[in-house]
Every structure is written in C-alpha cells, then in structure tokens.
Amino acid sequence: MIKEALSFFPMPQLPLVGLILFAAVFIGVVLWTGRGGAKKLYDRTSRQPLDGE
C-alpha cells in the first residue's frame, strides 16, 4: 500500500520537506551546542589532541 502510494506520488513538496528538516537540524544543533555548560566541556575536549605525544 505504501509502495503503491509512493509510486504514484509526484513529490513536488519534497524539496520543502528537506529544507524544513535541514533547518530543524541546523537550528537544533546551534541551540544544543550553545546551551549552558557546553563551553567548559568544549574547551576541555578541544585540547585533547594537544595532550600527550
């Protein structure tokens, strides 16, 4: 049934669906990485390559 439905679906709205999904991911990640407490963690993690040999 789903297969049939998709087969006949002309999908003009897909670029829009994609855009909305991407915007959600992008805004989500920006907010997530900007949350309180992240800075300290990121400062520490970003120094990892410099530790050790």
Add this chain to the structure above:
Amino acid sequence: MKNQESVVETFQYDDDIVRKFTLATIVWGAVAMLVGVFIAFELAYFRLGEGIPWLSFGRLRPLHTNAAIFAFAGNAIFAGIYHSSQRLLKTRLACDRLSRFHFWGWQLIIVSAALTLPFGITQSKEYAELEWPIDIAIAVVWVAFGVNLIWTMVKRREKHLYVALWFYVATFITVAVLHVVNSISLPVSFLKSYPVYAGVTDALVQWWYGHNAVAFFLTTPFLGLMYYYIPKAANRPVYSYRLSVIHFWTLVFIYIWAGPHHLLNTALPDWAQTVGMAFSVMLWIPSWGGMINGILTLRGAWHLLRTDPIIQFLIAAATFYGMSTFEGPLLSIKSVSSLAHYTDWIVGHVHSGALGWNGFLAFGMIYYLVPRLWKTELHNWNWARVHFWVATLGLLLYIISMWAAGITQGLMWQGIDAQGKLLYPDFVQTVVKIVPLYWVRAVGGTLYLGGFVLMIVNVWITIKNSKAENLADTTDRFAPFRRAEALQIPKLEHRTLERMPIVLTVLALTAILIGSFIELFPFITGEHYIENAYSLQSITTKPYTPLQLAGRDIYIKEGCYLCHSQMIRKTVPDVLRYGKASTMEESRYDRPFLWGSKRTGPDLARVGGKYPNLWHYRHFLNPRDVVPQSIMPSYTWLFKNSIDYASLNRKISVQRVLGVPYSEQEENFAGENAKAEAAVLAASLRSESGGQIEDDREVLALIAYLQVLGQMTSQAGGAK
C-alpha cells in the same frame, strides 16, 4: 576520581601499522599520479599508447581514479585515522590482527583493481568499477576497519570522543551503506555482472553513491584529519569546537542528498533534480564553516605559514577545500550546470578537490608523521618547501587550464547565430580549440608529480637514516577511563552522547538514511511509477538483440562512456545538436546505465542510423579517415578480437531474471542469433568496402550496438 587519577597505566601505540599505511600511501600515490599524467598526455596527443588496448584512455582512466581515491587517499586516511585515533583515545588499536588484515586486504584489493581495470573488466559505474568478487572483498575489509575503529573507541581511556573521531565514524558507516547498496548486482560469470538497477534508477543510485564517495571518502575522513593535524602542527586547539560540532551534524545530514546534481537537466524526474540542487547549495554552510574553523586555528601563529611546510600544506589544503566546496554548489545550480556539465570545468573542479584538498592534506600529514614514526629528523625541510611550491604551481596550471577549456567549450556548444542555428555544428570544432589547454594541464600534472617525487626521495633518505631501534612502538601513560562510572549520568546530555560511540554511529546513520530514503525509495521500489508513466504514453522499449548486447558490453569494456555521453539534456543547445531530449524509457533496460559524465567526444544517445555502418567501421580503424581533426585514438584491436558468443546465453538469462522481456527461446539461441546477425552485418560491410572482414570481430557487435542507440523506443501512433 581521585582513585582514577592515581592509577596511571602504561601502554604502547601500534606505530607499525601507521608506518605501513604511510608507505602504501606514497607508493600508490606515485602510481595514481603517473597514470594520471600519462592519460593527460594521451588527451593532448592521441598517438600516445595508440594500438595498445591496456594503455588506452578508456581502460586507464578508471585505474587512475580508483588508484587516486581508494589507493592513495584511502591509505592516507587509514594511516591518519589509526595514528590519531590511538592518541585521541589514549589506547592501542583494539586488535593487531584486525589491523593487519585490514592493511593486507586493502592492498590486495588495490592490486586486484590494477589487474582487472586495464583489461576492461569493469562495471562502468564511476568510482565503483570493480567487479563483484572485489566488491565483496571491499565490504569485508571495510567492516574489519570499522569494527577495529569502534572497538578501539569502546576500550579507550579518554572519556570524551573528540570531534575528529565522529568524522571517522560517519565515514565508516556511510561508505558501508553506499558501497553495499550501489554494488548489488547479479553475476554472469566470475568477472562479469549486471546491476540490479536499470536506467534512471541505476543513474540515481550510482550518483547518490558517486557523490557521497566524494563526501564520505574524500571529505569527512579528511576533515577528521584536519581537526587533528592542524591543531597538532600549530600546537593550539581548533578555533571553535562548537563550530566543529555544528559542522559535523549539518555536513552529515546535508551531503547525502546532493547526488542528483550530477544528473541536472537529464531524464531524471525534476523533483529529484531540484532536491539535489537545493541541498547542494545548502552545503555552502557547513563547508565554509569547516574551512574557516580549520584556517582560523592558526590565529596568533600566522608566522608558521611562512616557515613551516607542514602548516603550509595543511592550510593550503583547507583553502582548497573552501574553494572547491564553493565551486561545487555553484556548479550544482541548474543553469550553471547546463554550461559546465560534460566539460573540463568539472575535471578542474574535482582536481582542485583531489590534488588541493586531499593531496595537500595527505602531504602535510606525511611530513608530520614520517619524522615521528621513524623517530628521526626529516632529511631536508627545504625540499618539503620546494615540494609545496612546485605542487601549488602545477595545481594552479591544472585548474586554470581546465576552467578555460571547460568554459570555452561549454560556450561553443551553446553558441547560436541570429537564425537560431548552432555556430559550431561540428563537435570537433570545439575540441581542437581546447587541445592546447590539454597540454597545459599535462604540464601542470607533471609538475605536481615532480613535487611528489621529491617527497618520495626525501622520505626514502629519512627512513634510510633511521636506526632499527627507532621502530619500537611509542609508549604513553594515561589513567583508565571508568566506563560504568562515567555512564551513570542522570540525564541524557550531548556530553553523554559524545562518550558513546555506538549511539553516535546510530545517530549518524539515521542522519544519512533520511536523505537516502526519501530520494531513493520511490525509484528502487517504484517500478510501477516508471511502468505507469510508460503505459500512459503507450511507449514500448525493445530489449537489445544478443549482438547489440555483446556490443554494449564491449562499449563498457573499452570505457567509451568516459568520453561519450548518452544523454541529450533538456536544453536548447543539446536538442539542436543531438535531437530530441533523452527520455527515461530509452534506458529502461540499460544495465548499467551509460549516461556518461563527460563529452570529450559528442553525445551518442541518437547516433543510431545517423551514419552508415561503413562510416563506423572506418572510424574505428582510423577516426581521421572520416573526421580529419578527431583526437580519438584508433581501435585496431576491435578488428582482431573475436566476439564472446559463448557467454551470451548466460547474459540473456541474467537479464531475464532481472525482468528484461526476453523469451526462453531468445535465451537459448542467443549465441546463434548473434552469430547470424554478425554475419549479415559483415557481409554488407564486405560488399560496401570491398575488403576482408571476418564474421566474428568485436567491431561488428559495437557497430550493431551504436546503430540501435536512440532507436529502441516506439510510441503507439508511430512517433519515436
């Protein structure tokens, strides 16, 4: 915590495996570039290698791309990933045996590629040319690499997973998905198979793979390396770690959608083209975010750019990453693509990525690694500086000549006079104009190779100067990471996620599967979608006759598709030059699709019936006989080799299994029918030319195939 700090463990990194992959990078890099320079000179001077089948452009070009991508860049990735992961995770690689299996397995795959591609054993899907047994080997070795990587992450001593490791995980999981989905095919024999997808579906799946091979084999792993080696070489943390996290998730999410930009203005349904274009343009965001992040890591240490060749290579690499990822989305805009696609502009674009981004990053990494791995000083740092400038000059000559050639030829193809007629109706008129630029490109490539040879000598002397005792594994000390303790965090936070390699893998997989599903599912499952479109228009497509099918396989074997497209785009200049735009149903039974991606010669989608058989016959013998200025080499061996009639029954049988409407009788008598067809064709050629032509020569099958191109479909009412 106190307890944890007090228990410091001593352990050793596996440096031997990194040394192995580093040396393999250098060896295969030389092969890839040497073949590249050779075929660049072939395009400038067609007589080079003429008459020797395995030296022809069509056979060697796949060897060049496979060697550059999977042998040179591949080994560089593995060297860098294994070196940096151990240090970022503060542990030895999980399993020494798995690492060795990975190394030797990968080299065996490369050798298999070198032993098959020059002999025309190819599936013809770009960057996925290798035949099915090698495809299976790739899958097995790749999984060994992934298991080793994730297992190492699980047994690490460091709590948090640094962002470079996320890029490595995304690389592993995505390449695995791409390779498996794109490679599914049905074997005809040990070294011949047909893909399960046909025509438009095959095109979409292939370019979903092809584009993301660039994204997840040549971009994400190198970005991970960039996020490790630039901070390491500059001795300062990455400019913005937050930006690197945003870079990762947006890049992984967007890239997977961009494949259809390789098929703009073609017979691919418009919605898929628009999705591909929109997401390609969006790629500007993460790409430039990443480039800025890499370059600004040098803040406060810009003087290193003048003095340190490692930094010069790494920062130039990030700059070329920025340039080529600016160019890529630009080329993905439909109107820009209509000018640039099929021209050398694309060739220039990919080389600014491959030589500028991947090459330079690999060189920076090698100059960083070699003195550390062999625990000695690099023989000569000035030579490294000379390498940088020679390579940069060569690269600029390469890119600029290809821009000029591509834009010149693209504009000439589009040139229309006041009466609406083509200004340059003969394709060859547009070719002779750009041949001088092919020479410039070949010189640029030679310079780039010259710089590389200097590096080989430098590394060789460095290694010779190193003592045997220097090869002991590096020892490090670190407190163990108490996994159970660390995971007892009350709420799910991103920091938790950053510690969980398996969850991270699943999330990255989800991100790439969303785009893949939406784009591919309707095609792969939607045979009805296409069937329905055909029946509405009462269109029928004839399958190839056995002789035509044999000819098609010769077309694939000789790599004809690398210089000739079979796709007339929905653009005015294409239709004026080649005829009605190509449609989906015309390649309905094409396994693999042969739409092509470059027009060094003209499009062949409607060449059937355009010239008499004798024209083709003379053209293969010596193209200059019929097109005086042609740069196509002669294909004399097609007049000596016999058609492989014996495999035709089996080929038709596999095609039948895949749904091509051949009858049982056609399957059982495929060889005989092909022989009869070839005899008729040979007789007519004998009477027209007055020469001696035997009935079983490959050229006959190829002519039969070319003469049916554009003639396979018919519509009720007689229209084609």
